[in-house]
Amino acid sequence: QVQLVESGGGLVQAGASLRLSCAASGRTFSRYAMGWFRQAPGKEREFVATISGSGGITYYADSVKGRFTISRDNAKSTVYLQMNSLNVDDTASYFCAAADTTAQAMRILRPGVGSWGQGTQVTVSS
Numbered sequence: 001q002v003q004l005v006e007s008g009g010g011l012v013q014a015g016a017s018l019r020l021s022c023a024a025s026g027r028t029f030s031r032y033a034m035g036w037f038r039q040a041p042g043k044e045r046e047f048v049a050t051i052s053g054s055g056g057i058t059y060y061a062d063s064v065k066g067r068f069t070i071s072r073d074n075a076k077s078t079v080y081l082q083m084n085s086l087n088v089d090d091t092a093s094y095f096c097a098a099a100d101t102t103a104q105a106m107r108i109l110r111p112g113v114g115s116w117g118q119g120t121q122v123t124v125s126s
Contacts, residue, residue, distance in 0.1 A: 038094045
């Protein structure tokens with residue numbers, strides 16, 4: 001199991017940017033594919049972006065493609081989510097996840113599988 005702690009959420013206006021960070025414990029960080037997921041009130045948790053252990057492969061949900069960028073720094077055991085051009089539909093709790101799988105397979109990672117952080121709230125006002 002990997003311990004994950006997210007940070008960087010907040011309240012911003014539409015059009016603004018935020019960068020989320022997720023710090024992981026353990027010495028085998030590069031072994032894990034990492035992902036960001038989000039859950040809005042009354043909705044199911046959804047895939048946002050995933051990245052392979054090396055950082056060379058990434059996947060994005062269509063709703064964030066071109067606006068969000070996932071990256072990782074294996075030396076710091078940290079994964080990031082740069083979010084630009086935020087809109088009100090991006091309002092949600094954002095969760096970081098780690099799993100010993102591929103970035104592709106991680107897109108459908110279910111809660112309870114792999115390791116998950118506690119989440120950080122992102123609120124976008126119009």
